[in-house]
């Protein structure tokens with residue numbers, strides 16, 4: 001346990017030294033790093049949200065859902081190749097965040113799917129959404145809006 005703590009601390013130091021100050025949020029043993037979403041064209045009904053989740057605890061955690069001010073429904077999705085085609089599917093049981101590990105939600109992989117958008121998302125804005133975890137509970141996060149089709153979060 002002490003070893004793992006030291007490793008995480010070392011990793012944090014390396015990150016701090018090599019990149020722009022990250023937006024990090026804590027919920028119990030979970031650390032949520034740099035939440036962001038992609039901007040949407042006017043008639044879009046869905047938007048993808050991304051964040052890296054680290055479980056610094058001893059117990060497994062699970063991202064199970066959320067709520068957003070700009071969407072009627074929030075699901076947790078996975079992109080995966082099936083029969084040679086990239087498809088996404090809802091993870092009905094949520095996304096496991098194993099103890100001591102980081103899981104990245106990023107374009108082409110796991111993502112938060114904001115559905116039935118009530119307003120388009122404009123690049124440069126920040127929108128707020130809540131992510132719900134078991135057993136840690138819920139946390140509201142600011143999601144920076146990156147340009148349409150962006151593959152990485154907006155620069156700070």
Ligand SMILES: [Cu+2]
Nearest residue numbers: 077088111113
């Ligand atoms: Cu999706």
